[in-house]
Each structure stands twice: as structure tokens, then as C-alpha cells.
Amino acid sequence: MKVPFLVIGGGLSGLAAAIRVARFNPSVLLLEKHSRLGGLNSYFYRNKTLYETGLHAITNYAGPRDKKAPLNRLLRQLKLQRNDFTFCEQYHSEVVFMGCTSLRFSNDFNLFQSEISGKFPQTGDKLQKLLVFLGNYDPFVPMPFTSAKKFLLQILGDKLLADMILCPLMYYGSSQENDMDLSQFAIMFRAIYQEGMFRPLGTIKDVLDLLVAHLQTLGGETRTSCGVEKIVHHQGTAIGVQLSSGEEIECDYLLSTIGRDETMRLLDKTAATPMTGYGRLGFVETIYQVPEIEATHLACDKTIIFYNDGERFLYKNPEGLVDFASGVICFPGNFQGLERKDLREIRSTHLANYALWKALSANAEQYTAEKERTSRRSGRCLENIIGDFTTNIVYKNSFTPLTIERYTSKIGGAIYGNPTKTKDGTIGFNNLFLAGTDQGFLGIIGSMLSGVSIVNQHILPRL
Amino acid sequence: MTSEEIKDLILEIIEDIDDEADFTSLDADQPLRDQLDLDSMDFLDIVMELRKRHKLQIPEEDYPHLATLNSCATYLEPLLKDA
């Protein structure tokens, strides 16, 4: 079998790339190892209930008229109608540095600005300077790494404020420890503070179903439970792939969305792969559900809270299994226009150490016990900020970096992949390119734009 | 295709990309991109649609010829004379 265009990975970047190509050439085949599409942003069922794996909020909210906004550009590029979706905007979110101060922000950037000038009056017009700089800055021009942390400190002159601004941006889009590249900072600042957050009215399953149906209407095809074992190549040209079933599929162009080192492993079985996921960041996430009637007192007006205990914010691979000193608290039900359900969902995210969890997993009992401890400890941390709820939990489920590794084959279970990005999507082959997490754009909108832009850049002009 | 038909074709393609595109005050000698708020990603769609509909391979170095409605017509007329 031979297809002109083959995509490895049915996450959001792979789906977007496949749709983009299928618009102009329907012979597109997408291969996904897992039994379900979506990758990091998928769903699962427990007790006949659908749970989303990785949806807190989608960044880059934009109204329908704002043609140049990334969200609307993405919809146009994929030829999706905005009316096919109902977008629910966040209430407001907050960065809380416990014992210091907090900053609220919403999809109206004025709130964030007034919070900063109210709580950091000494910064004066420095925030304006930052905004002017960002307004003139093109994050898509290739540049060597520039520390966003140093840059912010320099322009704002306040370490606490710099860290508070960085905290949500790192949690939602930094693959690097304790810093991020200035270009990534500029993208994320706009995505989260200047544009804001939303979610679809339904679930991520509805979004995925819609994307797949759209791809099929255009003539494209997806195959799940279909892992690629090997990329067959010859002298810098990818010839095709070999599946775990033994089947071989040839192609003219190949796009891999599974990560850079993960792709290298498929190219050369003997290549040394970073076994510990060194320098990669892992996370634990817990979903709690409490009856709505017991939850009325819990931060009802907030969508997401990014917290840090104290002044010093560390975004790095923790020394223990989990670093509870900071984290993200998300209320997936707290978006405008959503109906209250019987159960209130609360999610928590913390940084976690992959290697320690991996070592622990040799003993299943211990691993399960630590997961249980993590969910309890995380729950107590959350209670300090949002109020009591752990006595009323009716369901909870945690996942560790190993869970992510198992379901998405990401080395080190690292959600944001390799700390070093391959921005131009090339890895030394003339017809094999990289998109998604390791190309550099992160998050739902980011990964989809990554799929689209790599296709635009390398594949469409040659197809 | 005549020059006028080619212009209609381009406008039809643009309308397909952005159904809210407003052509009422379009100046055929001014860049389409600025007037219609198109970015380089949208622009690629025009090229791809021409390829899909008329099997036209437009090399990247010729993209500047598609800048305005009139320059599109001038550039495409010989290529689409039998279309």
C-alpha cells in the first residue's frame, strides 16, 4: 500500500495536519497507536462516565470578528465553521503566591493590568513597556534562546511580579526548567493573558469526533490501535513505515507528531534513547469529584488557580516524587454558559519526578499506595486555597508521568516533550518532518497550529 | 478564461476562505492581503485552490505576481487561456 501523505500520531497536531493536507489532496492516512484518538488530550470512561484526560482550558480565546487571532486563523486553515462549536469563556482565573499576593485575570486584559498596577504600584509604567515590546516583537522569527526570566526581571524590576506572571505560562507551556524562551513567553503571554481561556460546551470527545468527521468528509482516513514500529528510510528519504502488525505502508511524505527522540527511535532501533527522560518535565494530575450541594462554597467564580507557596517559585523536576509547593487547580465546570451538574469536578496538577515514579512502579502495591498518598496530599494543599472538600469526594483518579508514557509513548511521560525544540520541523530528511509538541508550539491551539504550519511550510508547496 | 473571469475566480476563492470578506471597496491595484486582512497562511490557500481547481503549479518565486487582483489576472491569463 502507498499513500502520498502519512501522519504518525493522532493527537491534535496530527489531526490538524491531516485535515490541512486532505483539503487539497484527500489521500491522507493517519496512524495512531492507542485505541483512541486525541493523544494527550483524549478521554476515558470509568463507571460509565466520560472523563477528559487533559483539558483544563483552551488558550487563545478570540471573538469571531478578530480575523487575525490564532484561533480564527486555525479554524479558517482547517475550514471548520466557528458555528460548529460553542465556546464557553472562563469566569476568571488567579495566580496566588501564598503569603505574598495574588493576581486575577480574565478574558478582559484590563483586569490583569489593573490587578498588577494595584498590587505592584511600584512597577509604574513598566508593564506598558513590556506590552509595547511584545506588540512589536515577532516570536516566529528564528532566534537563539533568550531567557524570558532574565528579560522580565530586567524590564519589570520585580522578581515576585516576574515569577507570578511566569507561573501560569510555564505550567501551560514550558518544556524547560525554571525558564522559557522569550519567543515562547511572548506566544504564551498573548495566549493566556491577552486573549484568555475557554472550553467547548461539550467534551473533548465532541471536538475530536468533529475533527475526525471533518477529515473523513475531506477523504482522509484514520487508523487506531495501529502503532508504527519502524520508519523505513534510505539515504535521507523516508520510504514508509512498518506497523507493529508487520504491515508496511509506503508514502511520499511523512509527518511525525510523536516527538523528536521518539521519531529517532523509529528511524534507528539501535539509537541510544534517553531512558530517564533527562531534563524533561513530568506532572501528576488528580481529578476529584464532589457532590455539587457540598461544593457551593468552593471558589465558584474562578476557573483556574495557579498557586505557589511563598515567594520562590521553582518550576523544575522535583527532588521527591511530587512537588506540592506549587500547582494548578482547575474547575472544568466553571465556564460561562455551562450548566451545573450533580457532581463538581476539581483537578490538580503538580510537577512530578518521572525517574522516581518509574523506580517505584517495579512494585505495583507501592506505586498504587504512592498514587493514593499523592491524591490525598494534593487534596489537602488545594483545601488551603479553595476550602474543604476532601471529606466529600465521591470519585478520584490520578495519573502520573508513567500513565502519560503508557498512553502517549512520550519519553519520560513529559507532556511538553523535549526541552530543546525543533522549530523548523526538519530532522535531516527531505520528506519527513516533525510537528506537534517537539516542534515547539504547545497546548491545544499551539499543537494544532504546529501541524498546520509545518504542512504549509514543507508539504503543501511540494504536493 | 478572460481577465474578468480570472478576477471572479480569485474573489470566489477568497470568499471560500473567508465568507465574511468584503469586496465592496476593493481596489484592484492594491495588495489583496492588506485590504482583506489576509495573512500568509490564507494566501497559501489561494495558491492551493488554483492548483486543486486548475492543476496550476505556481512556483514560490511567482507568488508576488498574485499580490493584487489585477496582477493576478495578468499573471494567470496566459496560464488559464484554455481553461
Ligand SMILES: Cc1cc2nc3c(=O)[nH]c(=O)nc-3n(C[C@H](O)[C@H](O)[C@H](O)COP(=O)(O)OP(=O)(O)OC[C@H]3O[C@@H](n4cnc5c(N)ncnc54)[C@H](O)[C@@H]3O)c2cc1C
Ligand atoms: C493532564 C494534561 C492537561 C493538559 N491541559 C491542557 C489544557 O488545559 N489546555 C491546553 O491547551 N493543553 C493542555 N494540555 C496539553 C495538550 O494536551 C498538548 O500540548 C497537545 O494535546 C499535544 O498534542 P500533540 O499532537 O503534539 O501530541 P500528542 O497528543 O502526544 O499526540 C501524539 C500521538 O502520537 C501517538 N503515538 C506515539 N507513538 C506512536 C507510534 N509509534 N505510532 C503511532 N502513534 C504513536 C500517541 O499515542 C499520541 O496520540 C494538557 C496535557 C495533559 C497531559
